[in-house]
Amino acid sequence: MKRWRIARQINGWLFLLPAIAFLTLFTYWPALKTLVEGFYSTARPRRPAHFIGIDQYRQLIDDPVFWQALSNNAWYALVSIPVATGIALVMAIWVNDRVPGRALARMAYFTPTVLPMIAVANIWLFFYTPQYGLLEQVVSIFGGPPHNWLGSSSSALAAVTIVAIWKEAGFFMIFYLAALQQISPVLAEAAALEGASRWQFFRRVQFPLLMPTTLFVLINAIINAFRTVDHIIVMTRGGPDNSTMLLLYYVYQVGFSFWDTGYAAALTMVLLALLAAVSLVQYGWLDRRVHYR
Amino acid sequence: MSALASRSPYAPKAGGLVAEAAASWLLAIFWILPLLYAVWTAFHPAEFSTRFELAAPLTLDNFRRAWAAAPFARYFLNSVLLVALVFGAQVILCTLAAYAFARHEFFGKGIAFALVLLQLMIMPDVLIVENYRTMGTLGILDSIPAIALPYVASAFGIFLLRQTFKTVPKELDDAARLEGANDLQVLLKVYVPLAKPVYVAYGLVSISYHWNNFLWPLIVTNSVESRPVTVGLQVFSSGDQGVDWAIISAATLMTSAPLLIAFLVFQRQFVQSFMRAGIR
Amino acid sequence: MDRRNFLTGATALAGLASGRARAAEATEITFYYPVAVGGPITKIVDGYAADFEKANPEVKVRPIYAGTYQETIVKMLTAHKSGTPPTTSVLLSTDMFSLIDEDAIVPIDGLLKSDADRGWLKSFFPAFMENSRTAGETWGVPFQRSTIVLYWNKDAFREAGLDPEKAPANWDEHVAFAQKLTKRDPSGNATQWGTQIPSSGFPYWLFQALATEAGTKFMDEAGTHTFFDKPEAVEALQYWADLSQKYKCHPPGIVEWGTTPKDFFERKCAMMWTTTGNLTNVRNNTKFPFGVAILPAHKQPGSPTGGGNFYISKKVPAEQQAAAVRFIQWMTSPERAAQWSVDTGYVAVRPDAYDTPTMKAYVEKFPPAAVARDQLKYATAELSTHENQRVTKALNDAIQATLTGSKPADRALKDAQVEAERILKPYR
Secondary structure: OHHHHHHHHHHHHHHHHHHHHHHHHHHHHHHHHHHHHOOEOOOEOOEOOOEOOOHHHHHHHHOHHHHHHHHHHHHHHHHHHHHHHHHHHHHHHHHHOOOOOHHHHHHHHHHHHHOOHHHHHHHHHHHHOOOOOHHHHHHHHOOOOOOOOOOOHHHHHHHHHHHHHHHHHHHHHHHHHHHHOOOOHHHHHHHHHOOOOHHHHHHHHHHHHOHHHHHHHHHHHHHHHHHOOHHHHHHOOOOOOOOOOOHHHHHHHHHHOOOOHHHHHHHHHHHHHHHHHHHHHHHHHHHHHOOOO | OHHHHHHOOOOOOHHHHHHHHHHHHHHHHHHHHHHHHHHHHHOOOHHHOOOOOOOOOOOOHHHHHHHHHOOHHHHHHHHHHHHHHHHHHHHHHHHHHHHHHHHOOOOOHHHHHHHHHHHHHOOHHHOHHHHHHHHHHHOOOOOHHHHHHHHOOOHHHHHHHHHHHHOOOHHHHHHHHHOOOOHHHHHHHHHHHHOHHHHHHHHHHHHHHHHHOOHHHHHHOOOOOOOOHHHHHHHHHOOOOOOOHHHHHHHHHHHHHHHHHHHHHHHHHHHHHHHHHOOO | OOHHHHHHHHHHHHHHHHHHHHHHHOEEEEEEEOOOOOOHHHHHHHHHHHHHHHHOOOEEEEEEEOOOHHHHHHHHHHHHHOOOOOOEEEEEHHHHHHHHHOOOEOOOHHHOOOHHHHHHHHHOOHHHHOOOEEOOEEOOEEEEEEEEEEEEEHHHHHHOOOOOOOOOOEHHHHHHHHHHHOEEOOOOOEEEEEEEOOOOOOHHHHHHHHHHHHOOOOEOOOOOOEOOOOHHHHHHHHHHHHHHHOOOOOOOOOOOOOOHHHHHHOOOEEEEEEEHHHHHHHHHHOOOOEEEEOOOEOOOOOEEEEEEEEEEEOOOOHHHHHHHHHHHHHHOOHHHHHHHHHHHOOEOOOHHHHHOHHHHHHHHHOHHHHHHHHHHOOEEOOOOOOOHHHHHHHHHHHHHHHHOOOOOHHHHHHHHHHHHHHHHHHHO
């Protein structure tokens, strides 16, 4: 019996090993190396990398573009996460109810998920184009004033945020839909017998039961808010005047067009720290409030 | 499932139903609009890409020009190889790891699991600079494996399969072992078949993610032989001479067609897989 | 198969075999070229390479098409760092300092042996050489080069009561024409803008045209000092911002580079500033008569040059470098330069190319093709410094800040200058 236990121990590790090896090579090790790189200057042919302590981080604190990217990313996340999640829930409830044409609606909601962001961003570019773009054509029918959506600092970030919401809400809807359909109909009957209104039923029964899904969706939405920059590359390249600069896009620009890997490492660390903080909150706080197996 | 909804006392009736239907249609139209636009533009001559007249002549010329303008056949092949490689490797690695977490007791399991969960947040997408360097060291820059490798061990996949494997009744496991099956055989004969819907659902997520992934492939590839469709599409649409939406739309439809058609054909199965997979 | 056919086949095979043997002794040069594969330009370049091999059987040329300029330089530098660079490549002229800093290229003059060869470097338009030289050495050879020109819609000019054959000659005319050309609907929304200068992506290039016209330079020849906050530069940026903010004859905010030609085709703007490389595109897509002119002058006419140069890699054997020189000389000969200009719309890089029969016939048939050449005598080097991308970004941000109204021109340019000073300090 004991030998069997040891065999299971060894098997357990053997099964885990390949995955851990890849995770180490492409996640943990690069993360650690990024931390170290952040304390070195960028190697140039005539000046090899040398230890410079926290100089990269000092440069970061003085870099207005970094602060703008941070605040843009914060706004982008604060708006896109709740809105996309909320729309996804509404979509799921509608599609779950017996409205006519719901199969078509479900398909329409989900379609953006399967289209490549890089391709649809080009199409959204047309929607936002001044004068003859679709949005402008619609606005002018209603007599609204013309607006250069992507070309003004005031609206460019909102415009790219809408694209992100549009792209991911349908994906989240699927998870809510699956969860809604697993709620026992007996609960609805019981609530109706108690005389609960539809809102009360949603608030007291459906929403709490959907909590694990909401958590799952929120985590995904947070991750997406920090890793999706495809539409930025196509639509604005961070402009005008950095008003759509997001952290990951800045990392990309510093790393692959300025070739300043040391500074890119420092920027990546900020991104990693933010994501780590989010995971801590998730494990420490949300986990206790959500029933999880 | 429609039967369930109809019995619910909270299903909307009469006026409520009309309002809800109208709202859901309105949202649906808004959501599908970019695709409708792409279809319109792709099938009409370029001068109609900003004008919507019913009399506009139909044409397939944009598709022909798009197909001729870039080696899309090669890009398709690359993308297919890429998603097959990623998903194939993910299935193997994640199944093994999930089995270890779900049904084995071993030293350091708790820490190992926490480390895996960490990757849910600290994903390869943000480690582009270091991973680029790693690929350079390995000497595989500009190749399809270089695009795939950072994603093959997926924390999401491991987590998902672990949850599923945990719901498999212990009795089935014991019975198989009594019949003399070894650890690996139990996994293949008992756990994997029961988790089939999860594999389908996970496959959908993984394939659509990697078919559409852009930033990392953009960084590691620079030749036609390794570029997936997304990068090919971008190289081709970022011209010096301005945007031609007619061709871009045609190319967009071409590049998304495989996923779009697969989704339309299998959408019922997909949703049901998600439900049975219990991703929630 | 009869006997005769068999013999012919055998002879051909033998010929093929000897051809192979010859090729094995030949020097092979690899040639990175920035274009997406499959376009018409690849066929043209393949054709040139084949013609060159025919004339020079001891050299084999292998063109490798590497995508955009940005991708090509990444690929070139990656190959350089791994020790297997291409023999020669066509990259942006503005990448010169970056390539020197990476120790990736050699000066061309060091590879030239005879006086005739050295004379060859003097045969190009001086404006193109400005971006190809630093500290007395020539690092790049002009090949596919462009400048900015003004395109105008002759119908729109006629409707506005302007002479359809006359483009604005100076800044004041430019504003006056543009104001006349701006059409509005009853509610006051513009349905046609007078003029349009794109400002997304690389606004510094367009801005450099205005600044040159206002009479200032952006950088020194060493690429270590910039002069973004000179009063003339401020005046130029103010003029650009005023077009929309004060004179209301230019769309507000940032104008997308990619959609500008489309705006012109759709008659949403009556004049546009864009690259000569758009000539063929405009010619094929406009449904109205259009004109092409050199940019309006202020203190002087002017435009920066743009586009790509040939570079020769450092870490390749000397005989390959010598073969590359011969290839580049062949590619930039007057006849070839003329043919290239006709085929692609790029500017022919040397004055004598315009005296060739090919070019004369082309210009006669299509006079706008000569406009870029006429502007070259006023052209200046495109902004290029050490850490070029970073310095350029500082200036781009400043331009966009002013055009979107978030910073006045003088402060924005002052900020960009401070940032450029910080970046360039280590290189002085």
